[in-house]
Amino acid sequence: MTEAVEKAEAKLDRPLGQRNDYTAEGAVARQFRKSKEKLTSPWATAAAIVIAVIWTIPTFGLLVSSIRTPTEIRTTGWWTWFVNPSFTFDNYADVLFASGASSANLGQYFVNSLVIAIPAAIFPIAIATMAAYAFAWIKFKGAGAMFVLVFALQIVPLQMALVPLLQIFSQVLGISGTFPAVWIAHTIFGLPLCIFLLHNFISEIPGEVIEAARVDGANHTQIFFRIIIPLSLPALASIGIFQFLWVWNDLLVALVFSGGTVDVAPLTQRLAELVGNFGRNQERLPAAAFISLVVPLIVFFSLQRYFVRGLLAGSTKG
Amino acid sequence: MTAFWADLFDKFGVMVVGLVAFAAVVGIVLFLADRAPKKGRDFWQLLAFVSPAMILLAIGLIYPAIRTIYLSFTNRSGREWVGLTNYEWMFTQPEIITVLVNTLIWVALVPTLSTIFGLAYAIFIDKSHGEKILKSLVFMPMAISFVGAGIIWRFVYEYREQGFGEQIGILNQLIVWFGGEPQQFLQNSPWNTFFLIVVMVWIQTGFAMVLLSAAIKGVPVEITEAARLDGANAWQQFLNVTLPGIRGTLVVVITTISIATLKVFDIVRAMTGGQFGTSVVANEMYTQAFNRGEIGQGSALALILFVMVLPIVIYNVRVMRKQKEIR
Amino acid sequence: MSSTLRRRLLLPAAAIGAFSLVLAGCAADSETPAPGGNGGTGGGDANCAEYEQYGEFSGQTVEIYATIIDVEADNLVTSWSDFEDCTGITINYVGTQEAETQINVRAAAGDAPDLMIIPQPGLLQRLIEDGYVVPAPEAVEANVDEFWSESWKGYGTVDGTFYAAPLMASVKGYVWYSPSDFAENGYEVPTTWDEMVALTEQMTERNEGAYRPWCVGFGSGDATGWVGTDWVEDAVLRLAGPETYDAWVAGDTLFADPEIVDSINLVGDIMLNPEFVNGGFGGVSSIVSTTFQDAGLQILDGNCSLHRQASFYEAQWGDDVTVAPDGDVWAFLTPPINAEDGFAVTGGGEFVAAFNSDDATAAVQAYLSSDTWANNRIALGGVISANQGLDPQLASSPLAVQSIEILQDPNTVFRFDGSDLMPAAVGTSSFWTGMTDWVLGELTTDQLVTFIDGTFPR
Incomplete structure (x- = not known):
């Protein structure tokens, strides 16, 4: 497997999915870079820090609010916390573990979100990789037109696909309001973008590598498993992460296909309901919102180095 | 337990x-x-x-x-052919025209602002100390759901009239500190649309920034250096070397953000419910089709959305074709 | 999401939570609260005689879909647990706040539930017209004829066919106040609309800081504005009378009709006067950014003296607030124009619609329209019903008792919430947004009525 990667990267003179990485730089370029670093304008850095602060403050305010008491949240701004610091984790305990129907019950919804998002990230990636491979490397009539059609399907408003799809789920398959219904719906809605992005990446794999395998007698299935998948791992990871985030953050699909009950519905739906109660549950909102952020943030921070590689492939050509 | x-x-x-x-x-x-x-x-x-x-x-x-x-050519329950009635309705109702105009404002501003902020930020932090952390901070909103973002920004925009208690929204507090009158950001039309757009820009900037930052790193250092040695100043370097070098990425970024913007639904729904003249096509379509049972009118709005995205798709297909030819 | 879910269903979390949870817990151990008035003594088996009429359906499941969640949902489930034990029907309750929107999707996709509790007659009528709802079985109609007034039955009827029985109800037009605040300042509960305005005038002497006589909140997510429509409906019913009210709701009388305009102006005299509103929050325009839940709580802080909101607002006050004539807060009905005018109230309620005619579905439907169910449910607290077979003394609070008595009184002129009956394009749309724009000063009363009339499909 790694052998194939090495071969391909040797051909490209750089890691796959990345153009002109530092490693490709000559010593001279590195020298230049050093001198340039010193010249970086302090104004630019200051501007960057200002932007970073502005972008972070809203979320930070939410975090501070989530550890304040209900009365404080209601009557004073979160910044007063710096003058009168106080800590309480009651809000979190309340939304996560309080029993009884009137509790936010987020624990269960949290599990639902995971059970929805993991398969709904894996399924479309797997199917899209297969299709992207076919569009890129299997020659057939109408491949171009079909690919354009797939790309164009991004424009179909989700809202309009809800009724017909639900019709099929309930009347043909009998799975409405179950996890598989949500998985399939997300898979379908995620496919156009996944195929588009993966196609960009997979078509960039040097033809020689694939030709060599064909000459050795490998058929498409073998090429797919022995060359395409190992070489595409960075792209699969990055697009998979994005798909996971989209699914995790989705409200509309879940609303329709999960049936809206605590058995299947995800965190976002419960959060939206708590928003509906804005006023009554104001003290719960920051904690609830923050809990819904935790998983995407963990996923994002731990895997961010994969992000760009896959998404960027094919787009850097000027 | x-x-x-x-x-x-x-x-x-x-x-x-x-x-x-x-x-x-x-x-x-x-x-x-x-x-x-x-x-x-x-x-x-x-x-x-x-x-x-x-x-x-x-x-x-x-x-x-x-x-x-x-x-879109049928009546409200989808059972009777009514020709172009729904389209006629759409272009004669002042509220729906507001919705269409709002959508155009969104799609004009969100991709532009997100890309400009993202690009500027990417350049500012390029090769600076703590680049990774600075990147993460701006990218973070991308990982937040629209519903979550709605909650966060409702707290930012909270309003208390002067003399009626302390401000609990940071934005109004800042205005008060600087001696201004607190504002009802989400209610005062037409500016409320811009305050909703801010939320979307806040989310999308990180996406633009991460992709553009990587593209900038992809521009061969030798060329930039050559330009610099030729006496080009920073702005000229950017204009003549960096910008052409990242054009392909810019297209991808603007396309993706534009499509996401045209489909924006959750932000408007969570923050104003489409009231106070803030509705956009994707939200209005859902309201018409499902809240009011006007399936015909909802479908007609969907078709308009369709038409609005079409130029973006056509442009991209042409770019893709060109790339194929180059290859 | 429509108004009604907020209006009636997001009710009582904390307020009656503890109490009803205890009850729910007991019920699970087979000790069900006695359905009062029927001599039930608790214990699953003893009650089964009452349920024999519904038949035996072992192993069948009926899905009930509704906007009701949280404690309210628990109470519902408890209210039919005996029925389930005795008939063998399993009731699968699915509660989500999005139900009013989702039912459109589910019905269109052929995935409709067996029964749905619909909080808006307008939505009910639409589902009936589109052919999704089946006519009510005879047993249900018999129950409704016996236990409900003609007007209630009328809301579930289309073209002479009866489809859906009413379930729970609420009385609108209560004005909440603090009895001690009234006593200290020598205020009297007004008996006419003019007296109410005069009282407000009197209260403005105290205008200082955040204090204003009234607190009003329109905020309710994408249903923002319904509070304003409720005010107008109350004014129309009182000033123009029930006949004009009916014609107005049906679209036969224009919003631009002088009587309707006068009614709106009557509301405007209070709501658009910055001396009168908006206690604790600011000027007139702060009404739209204040949630209806938050608004009334200002009475407790002494920032306002009056807050007009329906009976279900009782649940907003919280655990440590007593709702009683001599308690922390109490409410009077919005007074009539003339003292000699009769009792006129607007109100809301839910209806139970069936999407198929299975025997088990019909049995559940029949049970929900019976006095047995009403008494079972009312005993659990938090809600009221207009069911005539109800024993008001079972209700959980003095206000609920009073509300039930008003609803059962044959002399009461009762009219359903008008915006719920109007076509959705008006009732859940232009009427709401029009009221918010009117309060924000973007529409004058004349522009408001022209705007709404322009959207009314006649």
Whole structure:
């Protein structure tokens, strides 16, 4: 497997999915870079820090609010916390573990979100990789037109696909309001973008590598498993992460296909309901919102180095 | 607590079964393609690779799209042919015209602002100390759901009239500190649309920044240096070297953000519910079709959305064609 | 999401939570609260005689879909647990706040539930017209004829066919106040609309800091504005009378009709006067950014003296607030124009619609329309019903008792919430947004009525 990667990267003179990485730089370029670093304008850095602060403050305010008491949240701004610091984790305990129907019950919804998002990230990636491979490397009539059609399907408003799809789920398959219904719906809605992005990446794999395998007698299935998948791992990871985030953050699909009950519905739906109660549950909102952020943030921070590689492939050509 | 764990066990059980079943189906399909008779094997293999995606798309997107086009010419329950009535309705109702105008404002501002902020930020932090952390801070909103973002920004925009208690929204507090009058950001039309747009820009800037930052690093250092040695100042370097070097990425970024913006729904719904003249097509379509049961009018709005995205798709297809030719 | 879910269903979390949870807990151990008035003594088996009429359906499941969640949902489930034990029907209750929107999707996709509790007659009528709802079985109609007034039955009827029985109800037009605040300042509960305005005038002497006589909140997510429509409906019913009210709701009388305009102006005299509103929050325009839940709580802080909101607002006050004539807060009905005018109230309620005619579905439907169910449910607290077979003394609070008595009184002129009956394009749309724009000063009363009339499909 790694052998194939090495071969391909040797051909490209750089890691796959990345153009002109530092490693490709000559010593001279590195020298230049050093001198340039010193010249970086302090104004630019200051501007960057200002932007970073502005972008972070809203979320930070939410975090501070989530550890304040209900009365404080209601009557004073979160910044007063710096003058009168106080800590309480009651809000979190309340939304996560309080029993009884009137509790936010987020624990269960949290599990639902995971059970929805993991398969709904894996399924479309797997199917899209297969299709992207076919569009890129299997020659057939109408491949171009079909690919354009797939790309164009991004424009179909989700809202309009809800009724017909639900019709099929309930009347043909009998799975409405179950996890598989949500998985399939997300898979379908995620496919156009996944195929588009993966196609960009997979078509960039040097033809020689694939030709060599064909000459050795490998058929498409073998090429797919022995060359395409190992070489595409960075792209699969990055697009998979994005798909996971989209699914995790989705409200509309879940609303329709999960049936809206605590058995299947995800965190976002419960959060939206708590928003509906804005006023009554104001003290719960920051904690609830923050809990819904935790998983995407963990996923994002731990895997961010994969992000760009896959998404960027094919787009850097000027 | 035990009930919680039992529930967790059950649900993850369902998930594992689902994953295994999926793997089995895909595995069998590919295995059969692998073992297909030599004659016509290429065809069977093509079928195995393409058909899962195409079947799902046909059911889940192509058929609904055609159905929507048909429904947009029918009455509210979708049972009677009414010709162009729904379109006539759309372009004669002042509120719907507001909705269309709002959508145009969104799609004009969000991609532009997100890209400008993202690009500027990417350049500012390029090779600076703590680049990774600075990047993460701006990218973070991308990981937040629209519902979550709605909650965060409602707290930012909270309003208390002067003399009626302390401000609890940071923005109004800042205005008060600087001696201004607190504002009802989400209620005062037409500026409220811009305050909703701020939320979307806040989310999308990180996306633009990460991609553009990587693209900037992809511009060969030697060329930049050559330009610099030729006496080009920073702005000229950017204009003549960096910008052409990242054009392809810019197209991808603007396209993706534009499509996401045209489809924006959750932000408006969570923050104003489309009231106070802030509704956009995607939200209005949902309201018409499902809150009011006006399926015909909802479908007509969907078609308008369709038409609005079309130029973006056509442009991209042309770019893709060109790239193919180059290759 | 429509108004009604907020209006009636997001009710009582904390307020009656503890109490009803205890009850729910007991019920699970087979000790069900006695359905009062029927001599039930608790214990699953003893009650089964009452349920014999519904038949035996072992192993069948009926899905009930509704916007009701949280404690309210628990109470519902408890209210039919005996029925389930005795008939063998399993009731699968699915509650989500999005139900009013989702039912459109589910019905269109052929995935409708067996029964749905619909909080808006307008939505009910639409589902009936589109052919999704089946006519009510005879047993249900018999129950409704016996236990409900003609007007209630009328809301579930289309073209002479009866489809859906009413379930729970609420009385609108209560004005909440603090009895001690009234006593200290020598205020009297007004008996006419003019007296109410005069009282407000009197209260403005105290205008200082955040104090204003009234607190008003329109905020309710994408249903923002319904509070304003409720005010107008109350004014129309009182000033123009029930006949004009009916014609107005049906679209036969224009919003631009002088009587309707006068009624809106009557509301405007209070709501658009910065001396009168908006206690604790600011000027007139702060009404739209204040949630209806938050608004009334200002009475407790002494920032306002009056807050007009329906009976279900009782649940907003919280655990440590007593709702009683001599308690922390109490409410009077929005007074009539003339003292000699009769009792006129607007109100809301839910209806139970069936999407198929299975025997088990019909049995559940029949049970929900019976006095047995009403008494079972009312005893659990938090809600009221207009069911004539109800024993008001079972209700959980003095206000609920009073509300039930008003609803059961044959002399009461009762009219359903008008915006719920109007076509959705008006009732859940232009009427709401029009009221918010009117309060924000973007529309004058004349522009408001022209705007709404322009959207009314006649």
